[in-house]
Amino acid sequence: xxxxxxxxxxxxxxxxxLLVMARRKNTPVEGCGEEFVQARHALRALQLGLLPxxxxxxxxxxxxxxxxxxxxxxxICKLFLAERKRISLIWVGRxxxxxxxxxxxxxxxxxxxxxxxxxxxxxxxxxFVLLLFACRTLQLWLYLRGPYSAPAMVGIAAGAxxxxxxxxxxxxxxxNPVASxxxxxxxxxxxxxx
Amino acid sequence: MSNPAKRKxxxxxxxxxxxxxxxxxxxxxxxxIYLSSTRDYxxxxxxxxxxxxxxxxxxxxxxxxxxHRDAFNELVAASLQDLVHQLKRYADNSKxxxxxFIGAWRELEPYRVAIPAGAxxxxxxxxxxxxxxxLAILETRLMAPWVGKPSASPRPSLVR
Numbered sequence: 001x002x003x004x005x006x007x008x009x010x011x012x013x014x015x016x017x018l019l020v021m022a023r024r025k026n027t028p029v030e031g032c033g034e035e036f037v038q039a040r041h042a043l044r045a046l047q048l049g050l051l052p053x054x055x056x057x058x059x060x061x062x063x064x065x066x067x068x069x070x071x072x073x074x075x076i077c078k079l080f081l082a083e084r085k086r087i088s089l090i091w092v093g094r095x096x097x098x099x100x101x102x103x104x105x106x107x108x109x110x111x112x113x114x115x116x117x118x119x120x121x122x123x124x125x126x127x128f129v130l131l132l133f134a135c136r137t138l139q140l141w142l143y144l145r146g147p148y149s150a151p152a153m154v155g156i157a158a159g160a161x162x163x164x165x166x167x168x169x170x171x172x173x174x175x176n177p178v179a180s181x182x183x184x185x186x187x188x189x190x191x192x193x194x
Numbered sequence: 195m196s197n198p199a200k201r202k203x204x205x206x207x208x209x210x211x212x213x214x215x216x217x218x219x220x221x222x223x224x225x226x227i228y229l230s231s232t233r234d235y236x237x238x239x240x241x242x243x244x245x246x247x248x249x250x251x252x253x254x255x256x257x258x259x260x261x262h263r264d265a266f267n268e269l270v271a272a273s274l275q276d277l278v279h280q281l282k283r284y285a286d287n288s289k290x291x292x293x294x295f296i297g298a299w300r301e302l303e304p305y306r307v308a309i310p311a312g313a314x315x316x317x318x319x320x321x322x323x324x325x326x327x328x329l330a331i332l333e334t335r336l337m338a339p340w341v342g343k344p345s346a347s348p349r350p351s352l353v354r
Binding site: 045048049050054055058059061063064067068071072073076079080083084086087090091094 | 270271273274275314315316317319320323326327330331334338
């Protein structure tokens, strides 16, 4: 009887172990759809929602600040600066978040399946690290000095993020060429190609 | 609506809407408010009787949604100066006085429901923030009409 209980406990333990292993998120599995979809969402959010040049220009446009300074009272200038600071912090925070999502995808899945060259892999890894660092520095800078304090850094961060997106696009295309083709077909009806 | 024939229908409906209706509403802000008013808040679907009669319910709904998104994007890309100008014109065209208009818009924030579905949250935040500042600028002008108008003589300072 005791032996039976021991065997049952061992069996239950093994079952639990398998269950935990199967649920591990960072296990590279062929055709991991959820991760693919998440990475595609991150890429779309960056390319269509956060990095379009006209949006970045609008957020950090000095012309608006000059207009408010010339046309309004000091209270409105303060309100304007507080609002733009809030928006710029949301922007940089979201760029950083989406870049982290893409990096997670590359670390966990893409490198096992896509056919990026070693040089591209290394360049991408360096870009990710530098970009995350730049975003964090920019976040701190915008928080302390306001939205118009680091236009060059904004440009560099946006440019590097766009470069990472281009490489990730390649990587996602290699992952699932059939799905990628169908997305491109969809994009002819008004959406953007990813 | 992925069927090419249906898509053609939507494009025709969009062109018709632009030519017959939206051509008479030149400002993106006015277009945004008008198009959002054609949306049923319970279903999120757009309705336009005339357009639906000429085309189909579905095509008219998609055409209105497309134009709504376009107006939103145009407004997001507008400078603050342009937005203040558009808001002033919209207020002037409304039946209310400027002070009533500003009071109602500041308190009720009706522009929040004018954001199209699926709009990027950052773009929406930027537009809402700009509208808030534009309203504050208009309010200042209402209280002190000399602010913002070119003048040869020095202006009295609002800040003491």
